[in-house]
Amino acid sequence: MSRRDRIEAIDALLPQTQCGKCGFDGCLPYAEAIAEGEPINRCPPGGERTLARLAELTGQPVQPLAEPAQSPLAAVIREAECIGCTKCIQACPVDAILGAAKRMHTVITDECTGCELCVAPCPVDCIDLVPHPAWQAADSEEERDAYLARRAELGRRRHRARQARLAREAREKRLERQKRLMQQRRPAGEGSPAAAGPMATRQRRMALKAAEQAVKRVRQQLESARRRGDDEAEATARAQLPEAERLLAEARSALQQTGQAE
Numbered sequence: 001m002s003r004r005d006r007i008e009a010i011d012a013l014l015p016q017t018q019c020g021k022c023g024f025d026g027c028l029p030y031a032e033a034i035a036e037g038e039p040i041n042r043c044p045p046g047g048e049r050t051l052a053r054l055a056e057l058t059g060q061p062v063q064p065l066a067e068p069a070q071s072p073l074a075a076v077i078r079e080a081e082c083i084g085c086t087k088c089i090q091a092c093p094v095d096a097i098l099g100a101a102k103r104m105h106t107v108i109t110d111e112c113t114g115c116e117l118c119v120a121p122c123p124v125d126c127i128d129l130v131p132h133p134a135w136q137a138a139d140s141e142e143e144r145d146a147y148l149a150r151r152a153e154l155g156r157r158r159h160r161a162r163q164a165r166l167a168r169e170a171r172e173k174r175l176e177r178q179k180r181l182m183q184q185r186r187p188a189g190e191g192s193p194a195a196a197g198p199m200a201t202r203q204r205r206m207a208l209k210a211a212e213q214a215v216k217r218v219r220q221q222l223e224s225a226r227r228r229g230d231d232e233a234e235a236t237a238r239a240q241l242p243e244a245e246r247l248l249a250e251a252r253s254a255l256q257q258t259g260q261a262e
Helices: 003-013 027-035 047-058 087-091 133-137 141-185 198-228 231-261
Strands: 073-077 127-131
Touching: 003 027, 003 047, 027 141, 127 133, 133 141, 141 198, 141 231, 198 231
Parallel strands: none
Antiparallel strands: 073 127
């Protein structure tokens, strides 16, 4: 089994709550760590069942859980007390909270993994954790297994979508900063005092270097997405590349114009 296949097999056994109680930033990073020999007993939401399955897959011995096993939970916001700070929205690893600044927030219960990450940031302590209604409604072992499978699939998909969104937004901010930087350093007009001189040359060289780094980052992200087979991340990187290359061309042209003016 290749390393990638091993990681995917381990990740498939984890509950996808993305809670971080294992000490890693989500289930996939923990799966990667387990593949490198990290102990398998750090997943309270997975409980004894996940522990046994991980032991069978990895060959590690079964050890007591590092923390007590945890039944499925759901977050509930006491909406009358919510001040609309958005801190819980920012903390949710699966984008399961709706709301806007200074507006009431609410949890999408069916999409909540019960990770608890929204509780600590709340400045008015208006979030409760309760047994997940879908788990409580399950009347048989089969129904409980079906719920856990749905939670895992949804949690994995929504977490990856959120990570892709955050990465896309970060790239867009970097490109926007680069665009503003170039505009600020663009001379007021050809032949003006700002159009030439050591300071203008230095500024444009800095802008060119930043533009080159932006293109390099986008290309690296594109190549990484291809290796992982992440179609969504690849599409995002492809969409960002033309703008990054355009800014690079503008930076090169501006530096050339400065050299000609000198």
